[in-house]
Amino acid sequence: MLEDQNLEQTAEMDADQTNDPSPMRKVKLTVKVSEILNEAEGIHSFELVDPSGNDLPPFTAGAHVEVRLGEGMIRSYSLCSDPADRSRYQIAVLKEENGRGGSKAMHDDVKAGDVLTISAPINHFPLAGREARAHLLLAGGIGVTPMLAMIAELEAKGARWTMHYLTRNEERTAFRDRLAPYVATGKVHIHHDGGDPSRGPGLQALLSDFEVGTHLYYCGPTGFMSACVESVGAWPPHAVHREYFSAPAGLHSDEANSPFEIKIKSTGKTIPVPADRSIVDVLRSEGCDVETDCNEGYCGTCITRYLSGEPEHRDTVLSEKERKSYVMVCCGRAKGGVLELDL
Numbered sequence: 001m002l003e004d005q006n007l008e009q010t011a012e013m014d015a016d017q018t019n020d021p022s023p024m025r026k027v028k029l030t031v032k033v034s035e036i037l038n039e040a041e042g043i044h045s046f047e048l049v050d051p052s053g054n055d056l057p058p059f060t061a062g063a064h065v066e067v068r069l070g071e072g073m074i075r076s077y078s079l080c081s082d083p084a085d086r087s088r089y090q091i092a093v094l095k096e097e098n099g100r101g102g103s104k105a106m107h108d109d110v111k112a113g114d115v116l117t118i119s120a121p122i123n124h125f126p127l128a129g130r131e132a133r134a135h136l137l138l139a140g141g142i143g144v145t146p147m148l149a150m151i152a153e154l155e156a157k158g159a160r161w162t163m164h165y166l167t168r169n170e171e172r173t174a175f176r177d178r179l180a181p182y183v184a185t186g187k188v189h190i191h192h193d194g195g196d197p198s199r200g201p202g203l204q205a206l207l208s209d210f211e212v213g214t215h216l217y218y219c220g221p222t223g224f225m226s227a228c229v230e231s232v233g234a235w236p237p238h239a240v241h242r243e244y245f246s247a248p249a250g251l252h253s254d255e256a257n258s259p260f261e262i263k264i265k266s267t268g269k270t271i272p273v274p275a276d277r278s279i280v281d282v283l284r285s286e287g288c289d290v291e292t293d294c295n296e297g298y299c300g301t302c303i304t305r306y307l308s309g310e311p312e313h314r315d316t317v318l319s320e321k322e323r324k325s326y327v328m329v330c331c332g333r334a335k336g337g338v339l340e341l342d343l
């Protein structure tokens with residue numbers, strides 16, 4: 001059964017409010033898997049609906065939900081359905097044989113008719129606002145999922161957009177039918193790169209010029225993300241938006257840790273965080289339950305509001321604005337002193 005009170009509260013929210021990440025994570029929804037489709041080799045999509053047939057809470061393009069799987073596993077998946085359609089959410093999952101187990105559980109254990117607990121939609125990858133005159137979307141493999149919701153939202157607004165979609169080969173290209181009308185009109189370009197982004201459309205050439213007013217969005221596997229990072233030098237940071245599915249290579253490798261302290265607001269207790277432990281470790285030893293997924297700063301599950309102190313951010317999720325209020329406690333630290341957490 002749905003947690004009705006939470007759902008009603010969420011459903012009444014304006015869609016823009018779903019961009020405030022912390023409160024949305026606390027809202028738990030129960031959804032039914034109404035359909036599972038094979039979208040490409042190794043990729044299944046899952047349609048999620050309210051078991052009572054009610055509308056689901058609103059979301060904006062680029063949002064994801066956290067899905068609770070067995071044994072405390074939580075995994076984040078981008079919503080790829082049309083944000084204007086409140087009757088369903090759709091997510092798509094690439095099965096990774098050597099992953100951390102979440103995608104295997106989704107493929108092997110979840111069946112149509114099952115009931116899942118998910119978070120309300122959370123958005124760390126929203127489209128730019130009215131200041132954007134055009135949108136350039138770059139998708140690598142399963143990174144196409146948030147782009148599908150973006151396309152629906154951009155089309156509804158009548159915005160100018162183009163997408164380049166890099167996949168290994170035709171068999172690994174998900175959502176071909178859905179994208180076919182946009183391929184026909186030249187808005188979507190599909191490239192098969194055999195898994196090597198350097199054999200794709202030439203990201204350097206594609207991103208060599210920045211046109212004022214254009215915003216860039218990219219999402220995909222590690223190699224694709226690295227190739228994009230190396231190619232966006234001409235673009236101003238405010239016009240570049242990205243979402244990682246895994247930690248970028250070398251993200252934390254050359255950062256030395258220093259000790260600091262955290263203060264827990266609810267108890268007033270101040271606790272040392274030694275150089276060799278994370279904030280999450282220390283919180284858990286104090287009996288404070290903080291949910292995590294990736295433990296590497298890219299999924300957003302452990303987001304925590306802080307009230308004072310100066311965090312040292314080490315994630316790839318938070319925007320500059322969000323960093324003024326939140327810290328990812330799986331990897332974030334403090335620049336010395338005391339970091340007071342709203343826990």
Ligand code: FES
Pocket residue numbers: 291292293294295296297298299300301302303315317328329330331
């Ligand atoms: S657990 Fe993924 S960002 Fe902290």
